[in-house]
Amino acid sequence: MNNLPIQPIVLCGGSGSRLWPLSRESFPKQYLNLIGESKNSLLQNTFQRLKALKNIESPILICNENHRFIVAEQMREIGIKPKTIILETCGRNTAPAVAVGAVRALSDHNDSILLVLAADHNIKNEEKFIEVLEVGYTTAYSDNLVTFGVVPKSPETGFGYIESVEPFSSEIKPHKIVRFIEKPNIQLAEKLILDKKFSWNSGMFMFKASQIIKEFSNYEPKILELCKKSLSNSEIDLDFLRLDNNYFSKCQDISLDVAIMEKTKLGKVIPLDIGWSDIGNWQALWDNEKKDAKGNFIKGNVLIDNVKDCYLRSESRIVACLDVEDLIIVENNDSVLISKKSSAQKIKYLVQDLNKKGFKEGKFHQKVYRPWGNYTSISNDKRWQVKKIEVKPQASLSLQMHHHRSEHWVIVSGTALVEIDEKQELYSENQSVYIPLGSKHRLTNPGKLSLTLIEVQSGSYLGEDDIHRFDDKYGR
Structure with a gap:
């Protein structure tokens, strides 16, 4: 690798409402232990898988102010001292968050390679992930803006897609980006996965801090100006840096893809075939878990008879299932979810309805x-x-x-x-x-x-x- 340090910037936002009732606004999925036998949360696993990277800095985390103590405690549990935990006073999507992280990173070094990660992803092949990041580093060092395209396995409608100039192969190398496609309907998704030029948009990025700042100056100068002012007027609160709300709240609510990546001429996409999932819903979690001979994932006090292809989870009480298939059943101490697996994407609308009707269980845990x-x-x-x-x-x-x-x-x-x-x-x-x-x-x-x-x-x-x-x- 070259001599610029790698600066992880981890975006900890999101409520994970499609994983209700375990994930709620007060304690969303990135802070939960959801996968396999690991005792770590998704956030903690995000850092653990980076250990093999060389020349890596302590992370910059960006999170909701209400979650600051959860983030700090989970970092303490795995022995990581963040460079800073930046508190957003309001959610403004990924573009302002990345701009803030880039400006903050430049206060420590003349330049660095930013590795922008979401806190809620699961990756099965961590060794290959490091190989991909090393290619991403070299590509970003040459002043490109790198994103990572997940090689699609199914026609997903919950992800955006990226089209590259040439089809992906087994070789890990950068490809020039043609265009981004917003989350498609099922008919379009079925067509896209037949063409090896298309990949799922993972929401992970690598670029020089100086280069992404230049692109913000070119395409979104107002966001950059507001983010600089929100940082320069920020408040130190114990181990946290609270952004100035007067400036940050005026930032446009916009993703990095729309603000920069769709406009820049420097965009490159690198294929990611590493068993990636954003654990976006219960179907995705079922896909990632080990199942019994009849396709069932079972956790907790669960009794079954003639059950097939189900996700069954009990956090407190006994769950008994008879003659059912293709269901999600999740129980905790104040709520029970029962849904078809094929309806997993719709659960967020159920949570919206709970909140609209004033049920505190939509947002808060006991x-x-x-x-x-x-x-x-x-x-x-x-x-x-x-x-x-x-x-x-x-x-x-x-x-x-x-x-x-x-x-x-x-x-x-x-x-x-x-x-x-x-x-x-x-x-x-x-x-x-x-x-x-x-x-x-x-x-x-x-x-x-x-x-x-x-x-x-x-x-x-x-x-x-x-x-x-x-x-x-x-x-x-």
Whole structure:
């Protein structure tokens, strides 16, 4: 390889609504462990597969502000310290995100080769993926803008397509791009896959930081200007860099393909035949999983009799199936999805309908993650609710007060340091403490093991926004 460093830029956006009920806006698919026996999330696997690349920098991650602590914790779990985690105050698609990443990368080096990756892809042949990236590096070093075209295996309507000047062969080499095609209907997709000039658009890119900046200057100067201003006026918040919303929100909502790749004369596509999937829906997940002799993928408490070609997943309760085929059945603690596999692309519309009708399950899980740990809603009524709270070792909640509710905590495992109106006391397993309405209080786990407690709230209003914070180690 040449001497420019490789700068990974990982785009962590997206809600993954087609993988509901496991993937939701509050905790989307890129942060879930979905594939095989691996304990890693899709985001974590994105970094693990890059280890064999030489001259690679610490990553720049770009994510939704609401997911910042999830991203930071998942990077900590696999021993990766990001160069920076950039927080988008609003979603503006991939073009503004890449522009921000490129400007940020140039602040560290005179130039670098940017490797733009999505956080939610699965790749089976990681060794060949590295070979493809090495060709991509050489091509990008010669001032080309490189994208990677997945060799299609079926007539997919969920992907865009790329046409190259010449047909792909088994050789890994760059091809000049003729055009991009938006997601086709099934009739067009069936025609496209018969021509080896067409490939699926993977949404991965390689180019020099300086070169993509030049192309933004040529084709989308306003986006570049707004991204520069949003960075120069950004706010440092702990380990995060929060973009200035006044500028970033004015960026056009546009993909990198439409903004730059369809206009540039420097575009090259390199074939990608590596067992790639964007895990875009339950059908794709079924395709990528190991199945039994009758084509079933089964996970969790599932009982079957005369079942064929199904994706069956239980997260909590027993799922029993009899005389069915070609179904997706996914159960978790608050929702059950039952769908034909052929309808997998339509699930996002079902989620839209849930949200429109005000079902909180469309966006939120019962288990909610916080920088200090998590809580799970167990039961509730109008004037009370019960939660299970887990606090990580050495972590603490904010010093806070509630205007409309009191709380009762029962410690079930670990040790709790509880502060109430400036008085501190330690509590251990089977002990309890009452937090009166209006009291300033803080919960800390001073131990080396996780702290678990049951919280009973009661009052006239139980919303999460009834928190007046006085001090918070996480800058909230």
